[in-house]
Amino acid sequence: MSEQTTTRAAAAPASAPEPSDRKSAASRLLSGSAGRNLGLVLALALIFVIGAVTAGDTFTSVPNILVILRQASIIGVVSIGMTFVIIAGGIDLSVGAVMGLASVVATLAVIQDVVDDTHWIVMVVIALAVGVFAGLINGIVIAYGKVVAFMATLAMLVAARGLAEILADRRTLVVEDRGFVSFFNSDFLGVDVLIWIFVLVSVAGWILLNRTTFGRRTVAIGGNREAARLAGINVRRHTVWLYVLAGLTAGIAAVMILGRTTAGTSTHGTLLELDAIAAVVVGGTLLIGGRGTITGTVFGVLIFATLQNVFVQNNLSSSVQAVAKGVIIVVAVLLQQRFARRGTRG
Numbered sequence: 001m002s003e004q005t006t007t008r009a010a011a012a013p014a015s016a017p018e019p020s021d022r023k024s025a026a027s028r029l030l031s032g033s034a035g036r037n038l039g040l041v042l043a044l045a046l047i048f049v050i051g052a053v054t055a056g057d058t059f060t061s062v063p064n065i066l067v068i069l070r071q072a073s074i075i076g077v078v079s080i081g082m083t084f085v086i087i088a089g090g091i092d093l094s095v096g097a098v099m100g101l102a103s104v105v106a107t108l109a110v111i112q113d114v115v116d117d118t119h120w121i122v123m124v125v126i127a128l129a130v131g132v133f134a135g136l137i138n139g140i141v142i143a144y145g146k147v148v149a150f151m152a153t154l155a156m157l158v159a160a161r162g163l164a165e166i167l168a169d170r171r172t173l174v175v176e177d178r179g180f181v182s183f184f185n186s187d188f189l190g191v192d193v194l195i196w197i198f199v200l201v202s203v204a205g206w207i208l209l210n211r212t213t214f215g216r217r218t219v220a221i222g223g224n225r226e227a228a229r230l231a232g233i234n235v236r237r238h239t240v241w242l243y244v245l246a247g248l249t250a251g252i253a254a255v256m257i258l259g260r261t262t263a264g265t266s267t268h269g270t271l272l273e274l275d276a277i278a279a280v281v282v283g284g285t286l287l288i289g290g291r292g293t294i295t296g297t298v299f300g301v302l303i304f305a306t307l308q309n310v311f312v313q314n315n316l317s318s319s320v321q322a323v324a325k326g327v328i329i330v331v332a333v334l335l336q337q338r339f340a341r342r343g344t345r346g
Contacts, residue, residue: 040283040299047306055313064309066192072305073198074256076298079276079283080205081249083297085242086280087209089222089289090149092243094138094156095250096272100265101164102130102254107173107264120180123258128251134160135247139240157273164266173264184259194256201252206294218242222289279304 051059058064078095085092105111106127115122134156141152175181186193209215217238220228229235250269257268283300285292311321 051310068305068309069195072301073194074253076198076301077201077253079279081246082276087222087292088218092246093153093273096269097157097160098134098250099254099269101160102127102251103264103268104164104168105130120177127254131247131251135244139243143236143239175262
């Protein structure tokens, strides 16, 4: 009798997942990065619908979508570097000023003379070197000088902006090499080179954060700095590399703004750091560190770029733009928190 019972029990099909199990799986999904990004997708879709209704076919046309992506490209590249810094619990207020300084140094007469004798790639290398050097100084002062990141990068902001004004003599330095201008205003497969650069930097940032030891250490440091140190992570050295990365992205952005405007000036990147921080935070990265995604940052950048385009298409005043921008930021953050809370309650 017991053998028959055992046989029937073994032959019985596996029971279907309990509703609580399915609910638990959905809760984990909503409480993770997918749930947070879903709020951003809804916010972006809402802005796009508003633009389509108020501006008509002009807003939804392919040329206008490419304009939105082009506007998002420069701030997007800077935001990728900022994401790593904020995930680790830091902040960088100097990226805009560093971008301006890099654009000025790369267009100095002596540099352009060298470009005439060699290749415009020299301008690119110089801009990247300026960004990396500024980031290195930030990292050393913060990690080894034990200066608060807010104050260290604020000092770099002021110094970099002042140095850019001195070097440029408060003038606009025009890029004279036509090859440089032609390349950065060209397109590949119908898409601007600047957009491709943003895509490449975003993909590289995603891989670095999600598929490398560097990314795991960044998250660990942001989650618990002391625990990361006890686990064997060289927190100081890693911090330096994080600010070097932020400086590198500022240098890349400087090259992009040079290609877009064909000029270097100390005013490039004014308040860019605030837009980058806002995009990163709206994208789901915690200011206290320990959590963040590159995908969320990209969505945050696209939200701001699309919103700005809606303003332009509808000829809204700067005051209305400021109010609407603040509302959209709050709505985006609330949507993220709503999905996260729903997943936690489940």
